[in-house]
Amino acid sequence: MQSPVEINSNTKIVGVIGHPIKHTLSPVMHNYAFNKLKLDFVYLPFNISSTELKDSLKGMIALGIKGFNVTIPHKERIVEYMDELSDSAKIVGAVNTVVNDNGTLIGYNTDVNGIINTLEEFKNEINGKTVSVLGAGGAARSVIYTLINHFNVKRINIINRTVEKAESLKDYFSSKMLFEKIKIYELIPPDVTEILAKSKLIINASSIGMSPEDDDSPTTIPESFNKNQIVFDIVYNPRKTVFLTLANEQGALTINGLKMFVAQGAKSFELWTGETMPTDQILELLSEE
Ligand SMILES: NC(=O)c1ccc[n+]([C@@H]2O[C@H](COP(=O)([O-])OP(=O)(O)OC[C@H]3O[C@@H](n4cnc5c(N)ncnc54)[C@H](OP(=O)(O)O)[C@@H]3O)[C@@H](O)[C@H]2O)c1
Numbered sequence: 442m443q444s445p446v447e448i449n450s451n452t453k454i455v456g457v458i459g460h461p462i463k464h465t466l467s468p469v470m471h472n473y474a475f476n477k478l479k480l481d482f483v484y485l486p487f488n489i490s491s492t493e494l495k496d497s498l499k500g501m502i503a504l505g506i507k508g509f510n511v512t513i514p515h516k517e518r519i520v521e522y523m524d525e526l527s528d529s530a531k532i533v534g535a536v537n538t539v540v541n542d543n544g545t546l547i548g549y550n551t552d553v554n555g556i557i558n559t560l561e562e563f564k565n566e567i568n569g570k571t572v573s574v575l576g577a578g579g580a581a582r583s584v585i586y587t588l589i590n591h592f593n594v595k596r597i598n599i600i601n602r603t604v605e606k607a608e609s610l611k612d613y614f615s616s617k618m619l620f621e622k623i624k625i626y627e628l629i630p631p632d633v634t635e636i637l638a639k640s641k642l643i644i645n646a647s648s649i650g651m652s653p654e655d656d657d658s659p660t661t662i663p664e665s666f667n668k669n670q671i672v673f674d675i676v677y678n679p680r681k682t683v684f685l686t687l688a689n690e691q692g693a694l695t696i697n698g699l700k701m702f703v704a705q706g707a708k709s710f711e712l713w714t715g716e717t718m719p720t721d722q723i724l725e726l727l728s729e730e
Pocket residue numbers: 512513514516552555575576577578579580581601602603606628646647648649651675676677698699701702703705
């Protein structure tokens with residue numbers, strides 16, 4: 442791995458805030474791209490707890506940090522602290538990228554770009570079909586918005602551990618996007634097996650399985666999957682989760698979160714630098730890591 446460009450007093454700082462933050466691959470991706478394009482930027486991870494969120498934003502402005510990504514668990518709560526929001530961030534209700542425009546914090550949602558980029562080749566197959574989304578956090582919001590806005594799906598099942606959170610998402614998208622075809626289920630694997638099996642597309646947008654040490658899966662019941670399905674796990678580290686392995690064994694077409702990760706990062710990169718990230722090289726690099 443190449444080290445970041447030589448740091449000097451002009452070097453512009455960007456980064457990511459989240460908690461926990463140790464599994465993020467964003468610093469590797471962005472610093473590699475800065476290096477490749479010889480941009481005088483450096484990307485740093487900041488471990489920020491929920492109680493520190495508001496103060497950390499003042500710190501970002503005071504230190505002249507040019508922008509940052511936002512990850513678990515801040516994507517939804519940070520919305521209230523933004524001075525301006527992009528159209529998609531406003532509707533989604535979650536921000537994953539912030540631009541600091543001389544003290545004005547502008548929130549964007551580039552996860553939406555990542556989801557479109559990943560699923561675009563399956564657009565015709567998904568159109569008019571039922572999709573099951575596991576999870577009801579910030580990532581699930583972006584997924585549901587994109588499924589309604591871009592992929593014209595027929596019905597969405599939201600399956601989550603905390604049913605109340607899924608219900609509030611259903612109400613949210615019903616009022617914001619006038620989409621009424623959402624059904625809610627509690628994540629009890631035996632109870633949702635048939636629901637999953639009948640879905641054309643299943644998306645794990647929960648954080649289950651999100652670290653190489655985490656071998657948990659939203660379900661371990663093989664009958665949840667079949668060969669007619671597309672199964673997308675937005676987790677990108679590890680590349681092959683237990684969830685995807687199981688779906689793959691049942692003949693489903695499986696997709697991990699790496700392409701989404703690189704595409705959302707590329708959009709953030711463009712917002713901060715005005716330049717195009719070398720995404721093919723980065724995908725190759727991260728696939729090998
Ligand atoms: N590939 C990419 O580019 C990309 C982009 C964005 C996010 N992601 C990944 O997406 C995942 C979710 O991110 P997020 O921002 O939406 O997180 P979040 O807002 O914290 O939401 C986490 C979701 O996971 C559920 N969950 C967590 N632990 C669970 C467990 N042990 N059992 C059952 N449900 C559990 C939560 O359920 P409750 O509501 O019951 O708490 C909630 O629905 C993360 O793994 C993140 O890395 C990937």
